[in-house]
Amino acid sequence: MEVYEKVLSIQPDFAITYNNLGNILSEQDKFDAAIESYQKAIKIQPDIDYIYCNLGTVLRNDNKIEAAVQAFEQAVKVTPNYALAKFGACISQLPVIYSNADEIAFRRNQYQQYLQNLAKYYELTNQEERAKASEAIGTFQPFYLTYQGLNDRDLQRTYGEMIFQIMSSRYPQDSQPLVLPNLDKNQKVRIGIVSGFLSSHSNWKIPIKGWVENIDRSEFELFGYYTGDTTDSSTISATKAFDKFVQGVRSIEQWCEAITKDKLHILIFPEFGMDSMTLKLGCLRLAPIQMTSWGHPETSGLPTIDYYLSSDLMEPENAQEHYTEKLVRLPNLSINYVPLAIQPEEIKKSDIGLKEDDIFFWCCQSLYKYLPNHDDVFPSIAKELGNSKFVFIKSESEEITERFRQRLNHAF
Structure with missing residues (x-):
């Protein structure tokens, strides 16, 4: 920040510097200051598409929905095929929080219209533009749709099929169905888990840790693919819990190669909705059987995901109606959770x-x-x-x- 402010003292009309300053302020959750910085950049140079996109992102995080959509749509006016901004305008129809129940119905309808229009656009556009749009997949995800408390299956199917078509245009070689080979009598089932949260995060602590530490190793071989960049004590535990553990910054092509060469039978994505690389990989077919679960409690809508692992105690009788995947009701809570040994700290x-x-x-x-x-x-x-x-x-x-x-x- 000090360096950027020094730059602006020398050259006050440097739009890119105001943009970069806005990025830092946004990361610090100083939303008002970030918005002001982006707006200064736009005033100086109103024809840079990604500055509008950055402005839209911080406005969305601050729940200023109309202004966020306007910023994303302005980016599209500057660059008509700007996929990131198109997704931003669509996903921003889902607010972080609602004022009343009527607003949920209104916003849901808005999201549906934007989503259908976006899906139609990518259905009719050429393969080259679809392939280029793959770079935007996962940056904006319908995370807040889940918290409307309604049946999202049809909306998620529209979303899932759209992003599958986009990703398969770019990676056709990793989008074909795979045949499940017959297992030899003494051969173990090879299970992979892809997650951006093999660290001190609820996804590791609640579903993943208990599964990988308790599964019968005489029957199953476990492969961990960690797409995140945080390493902590939980990550160290995870490296020991898997038979093979792959970690580090990789391109989609590199991740696909790492996963497919392990010749998995089953690939599990414990969540969709939070990690962009996980979603991109989930749009592809990297194992004959692919599953997701309630690390983020929402159906994926993806035609590449076959099963949804859930809890029998949490699901009502008609639960299958909420999922595009085949619902698997694992016993009880579906997890094995050991409470942490914590020394209580007294607070008055x-x-x-x-x-x-x-x-x-x-x-x-x-x-x-x-x-x-x-x-x-x-x-x-x-x-x-x-x-x-x-x-x-x-x-x-x-x-x-x-x-x-x-x-x-x-x-x-």
């Missing part, structure tokens, strides 16, 4: 702004996971209990935190 109520006689409810989820149609739960509890308070984790975005505060004020 006064340390977090509470009175000693307050009864407080610790609400430890991200704010976007609370649906507005359930906000009445909080005043209903408060009505029955004197001295009650609800303690939430504020968002990095003041806009999102304030939107949630307003919702609760309205509910109370």
Whole structure:
């Protein structure tokens, strides 16, 4: 930041420097300052497509939906075939948080229209443009669709088939069905797991760790493919848990080569929705049988994914209607989780702004996971209990935190 500010003191009309400064401010969750920096860059040089895209991204993260869409669409005006901006405008129809239940229906309808138009566009465009668009896959994903609490199967199918067509245009050699070979009597089943979160992340701690540490090694051979770049104590545990562990920055071509040469029978993607490389690889056919699970609780919509591993205790009778994959109801919670041995740290109520006689409810989820149609739960509890308070984790975005505060004020 110091260097960029020095540059601007020498050359105040350097648009790229304002853009780069905006990138740093955005990474620090200083959304207002980042927006201002991008806007200064655009004022100086209004014909650089990626600056509009960067502006759209930070506006989206700050839940300023209309402004974000406008920024992405401006990038497309500058460069009509700019795939990243097209995806940004579409995915930005899904806000981080909602003001009321009616807004969910409106935004969902908007997203559906944008998604259908985008899918139609890539269906009708030439193969060269589709192949080029593969670079944008995974940068913007419909992560927040899950938190509308509705059946997303048809929307995800449209999305999944679109990105599959884009990726198979670029990588046709890795998009063909693979035949499952017959196993010899003493041959082990070769299972691969692709994840960007083989580190101290909920995906490792909840589904993956218990699976790989407890599976019967006399019958199964395990291959780990870590697409992330964080190395910590959990990563070290993961390297020991797999028979073979591949880690490091690689291109899609390099990942495809690394995975296919291991001649897997089954490839598991524990989540789709968070890691861009995982999604790109999931659009391809790298093993005869491919599966996903609830590391992010949403059907993939991808025609390349055959099964969805879920929990029998979590799924209703009609659960298959929510999945494009064949649903597998693993017993109980579907995971093996060992609670961490933690030495408790004492925190007094006064340390977090509470009175000693307050009864407080610790609400430890991200704010976007609370649906507005359930906000009445909080005043209903408060009505029955004197001295009650609800303690939430504020968002990095003041806009999102304030939107949630307003919702609760309205509910109370």
